[in-house]
Amino acid sequence: MSEVFHLGLTKAMLKGAKVAIVPGDPARSERIAKEMENAEYLNSTREFTSWLGYMDGEPIVVCSTGIGGPSVSICVEELAQLGVRTFLRIGTTGAIQPHINVGDILITTGAVRLDGASQHFAPLEYPAVADFACTNALYNAALSQGIRPYVGITASSDTFYPGQERYDTFSGKIYPKFQGTLKQWQDLNVMNYEMESATLFTMCAALGLKAGMVAGVIVNRTQQEIPNEATIKSTEQKAVAVVVEAAGKMAKA
Numbered sequence: 001m002s003e004v005f006h007l008g009l010t011k012a013m014l015k016g017a018k019v020a021i022v023p024g025d026p027a028r029s030e031r032i033a034k035e036m037e038n039a040e041y042l043n044s045t046r047e048f049t050s051w052l053g054y055m056d057g058e059p060i061v062v063c064s065t066g067i068g069g070p071s072v073s074i075c076v077e078e079l080a081q082l083g084v085r086t087f088l089r090i091g092t093t094g095a096i097q098p099h100i101n102v103g104d105i106l107i108t109t110g111a112v113r114l115d116g117a118s119q120h121f122a123p124l125e126y127p128a129v130a131d132f133a134c135t136n137a138l139y140n141a142a143l144s145q146g147i148r149p150y151v152g153i154t155a156s157s158d159t160f161y162p163g164q165e166r167y168d169t170f171s172g173k174i175y176p177k178f179q180g181t182l183k184q185w186q187d188l189n190v191m192n193y194e195m196e197s198a199t200l201f202t203m204c205a206a207l208g209l210k211a212g213m214v215a216g217v218i219v220n221r222t223q224q225e226i227p228n229e230a231t232i233k234s235t236e237q238k239a240v241a242v243v244v245e246a247a248g249k250m251a252k253a
């Protein structure tokens with residue numbers, strides 16, 4: 001019987017895992033787990049697909065969050081109830097700086113809080129920052145794989161379209177609050193857009209949990225809007241390898 005409301009998981013199923021890898025896409029959970037030893041399917045409910053794997057004998061749970069802050073907050077809360085203390089997000093992302101290319105790997109140290117869910121954990125003045133040890137583990141994992149990641153700030157939006165100032169929509173309309181914001185974030189040296197890190201970082205910092213994030217760039221908003229399938233796959237593969245190695249290090253720490 002599940003010991004938590006949504007995930008359909010128990011402490012026994014997690015085998016004492018203290019570290020979780022949290023992708024957005026449920027289909028990514030299996031691919032991540034299979035990069036580890038003894039991958040085992042655990043459960044799938046709503047957007048939460050969970051697997052268990054091992055790195056050097058240390059259990060690591062993989063559980064997808066789905067898209068956006070509200071479901072991240074459920075995933076993190078329920079995994080924490082089951083004993084997890086460290087959360088490494090692996091995502092896809094859209095770069096907004098012209099020098100960051102599709103296929104590059106980004107490590108997020110802090111997030112612009114364009115979400116709503118993080119405000120349920122701390123006021124807007126509170127920073128959405130990653131845990132230093134998680135960031136360090138992700139950075140070293142990238143270097144050990146011959147990847148030189150970009151490290152910096154991510155804009156984390158509740159919406160994919162207006163909040164990331166996309167005009168290529170059916171209406172082409174954007175509420176005034178978001179008009180001109182892509183340029184504003186570019187000028188403020190923000191690297192990219194995604195949709196979960198603000199909630200993840202704020203919630204984890206506020207609750208005394210650790211969080212980090214690595215992402216693969218699948219579009220550059222200054223170049224093109226629609227990603228190429230083959231590029232998504234190869235970029236995701238690189239980011240997965242980084243997060244798995246970092247999770248192994250965090251599980252041993």
Ligand SMILES: O=P(O)(O)O[C@H]1O[C@H](CO)[C@@H](O)[C@H]1O
Nearest residue numbers: 024025067091092194195196
């Ligand atoms: O690839 P994932 O982890 O889902 O991350 C990104 O992709 C989704 C949008 O397409 C959002 O969840 C965004 O944060």
Ligand SMILES: O=c1cc[nH]c(=O)[nH]1
Nearest residue numbers: 092093094193194195
């Ligand atoms: O542009 C992008 C690409 C992936 N995910 C996002 O949230 N935005």
